[in-house]
Amino acid sequence: MPSRTQRSFFQEKSGDIEALARNFSGYATNIDEYSIRSWLAQFDDNHLDVGLKLLKHVEFYKQPRVVHELQVLHETLEQINDNQREMIFCAFGQAGKSGDSLLHTYRIANHIPTLSSFIHLTDLPDYVEREDLMLVFVDDFIGTGDQALKLWEKIQGVINEENQVYLMVLCATDNGIRHVEEGTRGRLSVVYNTVLHEDSKLFSDSNIKFTSEEKAILRDYCMKAGSDPEGYGKSQLALIFYYRAPDNVISILRCDTKWKGLFPRNP
Amino acid sequence: MCASRLGKKEVPVNVIPEPNPLEGILRMFNIHNVRVSWELTPTALELKVVMRRLGTESEKELSQATSLSEVEVRRCKALLTFPKKYVDMSLTAEKNERISGHFFAELYPALELMLKIPEIGKKYSREDIIDRMIEKYRNKDIKGVLEFRDLTKLIRSIEKGSSRKEVVKVVRDIVEKPGVGIRSSFKSTAKIVYDAEKIYKNCKSLIKSISKLEPSKVEPKSSLVEGLSELKDAIERFLQAIE
Helix, strand or coil, X not given: CCCHHHHHHHHHCHHHHHHHHHHCCCCCCCCCHHHHHHHHCCCCHHHXXXXXXXXXXXXXXXXXXXXXXXXXXXXXXXXXXXXXXXXXXXXXXXXCCHHHHHHHHHHHHCCCCCHHHEECHHHHHHHCCCCCEEEEEECCEECCCHHHHHHHHHHHHHCCCCCEEEXXXXXXXHHHHHHHHHXXXXXXXXXXXXXXXXXHCCCCCCXXXXXXXXXXXXXXXXXXXXXXXXXXXXXXXXXXXXXXCCXXXXXXXXXXXXXXXXXXXXX | CHHHHCCCCCCCCCCCCCCCHHHHHHHHHHHHHHCCCCCHXXXXXXXXXXXXXXXCCCHHHHHHHHCCCHHHHHXXXXXXXXXXXXXXXXXXXXXXXXXXHHHHHHHHHHHHHHHHCHHHHCCCCHHHHHHHHHHHHHCCCCCCCCHHHHHHHHHHCCCCCCCHHHXXXXXXXXXXXXXXXXXXXXXHHCHHHHHHHHHHHHHHHHHHHHHCCCHHHCCCCCHXXXXXXXXXXXXXXXHHHHC
C-alpha cells in the first residue's frame, strides 16, 4: 500500500506520470501508470521527486523513432557508398533478439526487397572471395565497444580485406566508437545517428541535468539495487529501446532483483 | 630503428608474396595451432572456406591442411550442420546467455541418434529438440555440455542390451519433461550396461594375465594370492546373489 505521502505525490504528479506512461507504452513489459507508481514507490518518500525526474530524462526509443532513424542511417550509408558497392547487411547483436529484429525493421523501413542482401554471420564465409562488397553489420547500440570487438575478433578471418565494413548503430558512446575503430585498426567504421558524450553519464560532473545531491541519491539507490549498479563498463546510461534495456543502463532502471526495474532486461 | 642501431642502411626483411584468401586462412590456422587456440565457431567458419577452396570435406585432408586434429575438424563440421541462427547464437549472444559452439558440437551425435528414434523423430523436428536442449541447459537441468555424451551412450545402450522401451521412455522424458536431466537418467538406466561391459573386459584381461603366470613362482602368502582370494570371494558372493 502506498504511504500517504506517496498517494499525495502520485495525485499531484498524475499528469507527469500519465505522460511518461504514454511515452513508455511500447516497452516489452507493457508499462502503464500503475507500473510507474509501483516503481516510484520503491523510493523513500522524500526521494520520489528524484525518481520521477530520472524517468523524465530516460532516452526512450519508441518504435516509430527506431524506424525513422533506420531510414536516416540508410540514407547515410548510400551517401558513403559512392562507388556503388553491393550492400550486404548482417545482424551484429544478440542473435534471435535485437539484432535480428532490427535488421527486419531496417529492411521494411527502407523498402529493400532483396532478401539475399540480408545474411547471417554464419554466411560470411560464402562471401570471402568477393571484393566488391560493402558489408554492413547492424546493431542498436555501442556502449563500451567490448562486445563488438569480441565479435569482430571471431569473424574478421572470413572477411575479405578488400571489402568496406561498417557497423551501423542507432546510438553509440564516443568512447565506444573510438574503442571499436581503434581496436579493429580502422577496418570496422562505425556509422551512427546519435553519439553520447561524457554528459550522458548520469553521475558525471559534466551532466548538468541533475544536481550533485540528486546524483548522490540515485547512485545510492543503484548501489542498493546491485546488479552492476552503474551499468556495464560504468556507462551510467538512461537509454532504453522499446524492445530491451542495454546492460549499460543504471541498475534501478533495468534490474530484476529485490529492486524491480521499470525496464527489466528479461521480461 | 633497430636496423639503424645495428648500423644497417636498409631494413632486412623477409618479403613473401601476398597470400590469397585460402593461404591467409591456412597460415592463421597454423599460427593459432601453436599460439592461442581459436574458439570453435570462428574455427568452423574458417574451415568452411577451406573446405570450399580445397573442394574436400575429408577430415584427414582438412586436418593435414589446417593442422587441426581430425577430432577438431569433425567437431567443426558437426557445428556447421546446425541451422544458422544457432551458429550465430554461439557468436553473438551476451556472455550470460551465450550457448557456445561446443554445446552444439557435443549435442550433435545425441541429436542425430534421437532423430532416428521414430517415437521422437516423428513427433519433434530437429529445431524442436535443439530448442528444448538449450532451454534445459539454461535452466541448469543439463549442467555441462559433456552430459550429451551420456545421452549418446544412453541411446546406444540399446545395442548393448538395455531395454529399448525403457531407454526410449527415458529419452522422451529428457526431451519433454522440465527438470529431467541427462546424468541422473543415464545413471538409473544405462550406466550398469557400460559398467558391466567394463568389468567383462577387465575379467578377460585378468584371465589372460593370470594364465601367463607360473604358479610355482608365486609365494603362497604374497599380496597377489591374498588379492586373488578376496576377488574370488567377491565373485562368488556376487554370483550367488544373482542366482
